[in-house]
Amino acid sequence: MRITQKVKKILANYESDNPGTKANLARILMEGKLGGTGKMVILPVDQGFEHGPARSFAANPPAYDPHYLFQLGLDAGCNAYAAPLGALEAGADTYAGALPLILKMNSANSLHPKDEEPTQAITASVDDALRIGANAIGYTLYPGSAYFYDMLEELRELIREAKSVGLPAVVWSYPRGGDISKDGETAMDVDAYAAHMACLAGAHIVKVKLPTDHLEQDAAKKVYEGENVPIGTMSERVAHIVQACFKGRRLVVFSGGGKKGDEGIFDDARAIRDGGGNGSIIGRNSFQRDKDDAVKLLGTIMDIYKDKS
Template sequence: MKLTPQVKRILDNYETDNASTKINLARVLMHGKLAGTGKLIILPVDQGMEHGPARSFAANPAAYDPHYHYKMAIDAGLNAYAAPLGALECGAISYGDQIPTILKLNNANSLNDVKNQAITGSVKEAVRLGCAGIGYTIYPGSDYCYEQIDILQELTREAKESGLIVVVWSYPRGGPFLDKAGETAVDICAYAAHIAAQLGAHIIKVKPPTSHLCLPAAKKVYEEQKIDVSTLAKRAEHIMQSAFAGRRLVLFSGGEQTSEASLFETFQGLKDGGASGAIIGRNTFQRKREDALAMLDKIIDIFKG
């Protein structure tokens, strides 16, 4: 595998990782239509577990089949496919050699409103399935965030010892300041990215930030220091700055299903701000296959540009 200068520069930012971990990170960065650009698009499909099968797949019944998502990620030329244990097990032999995979190790479900996640996989299972890495969600601000962080630290240590990369979904929730608007406030998203970076993530996933400022103490600093959050590009630039001045890869979610025009506008703004790429789930598999592939081609072109 011959690395491009862009990928070599990214790998240099992970100074203490062993060769196996860097090779797996390079596998992801050198795969698909964005191979070698330093940009990433990953397909995540944990929504069946998180939201229920009908809410997730009834709009496109073919998506009930885990093989559909493997093939979608492969045919779209994405960098990787992330899913919980059962879904990856369904297609690991048929498709695992055609795209890097990431085993999501914790999940919530919609049968209760507790802001926590259960462990649903292990590092050993990720190795058994030939995955490039593990994924894990934390909810900074929730009553369970410190417990989640404790578990993540042990999983991160084990993953890195096993030569895997670590992808952290960092979604602030709960707490006295975090109403729905606060979860995507620019100061909160920046904080979430920084927390994930400090916890040892190779790749960080956060939501696209709004210009809202949530924490009173942070708002004062943003105003005093005149931190520009007026456009999505400026906000994305600030999120990247908060992830060790861009030394960590930060991907942004696509969120709930929306129009293609809105998605393209969002990802153009994020790309202009230096975002490392995107993780797009519902906005792909809840569309017809041909529509999803055409949409992903456009998003790939945005990040290539």
């Protein structure tokens, strides 16, 4: 596998990692239409656990088939495909080695009581990741939840085990629960805090939602306003998230969020590009549409990251 100077520079930021972990990270960074650029578009499909099958796939019934999702990731030229264990097992042999895989290690579900604090259950192991040929593990962390400390300890142990066998870790860091308001889940100060904590826990790639200019914490608001931290535009807010991720020494990608119009998706990608982010994880906005449309959409996003659109 040829490794570009751009990717070599990124790998150099992971100073404690063994060659196996760096090789798997390079495999993801060198894959697909953005291979070698330092940018990524990852296809995540864990919504079956999170929202249920009909809410996830009824809009595009072929997506009920895990093979369709593997093929979508390939046809679109994505850097990787992320999914829970069962979905990856369903295509692991047919698509062995075809594209990098990220095994999502924990999941929640929409049947969880609404009045209880958010948490997730472990649904796979590092051994499972090795067995199916995954190139990384993934984990969702809920900063703000009453279960946060338990989840953090769980994450650290999974990352320790994964690194010991040469697998990098992707952390979905989603603030929610506790005293965080709905607006606070994507507030600038809270989002940057969540990204930073994921880095501190040992994540190689951090995934967060795009932040708004809302400031949730009074103490943080005083600092943002007193230090004149620029957060007025989306690209400025992305740049601040990158700054919170060890000033760009850790890869950070942003969630595509709920279903939205194409221009909104493209505007988000331009803001991520201009703010120095490393890319997008686009799930529902891709697999819930016809494959040809999804491939076209993802291709345009990739062109934006290559400064072609």
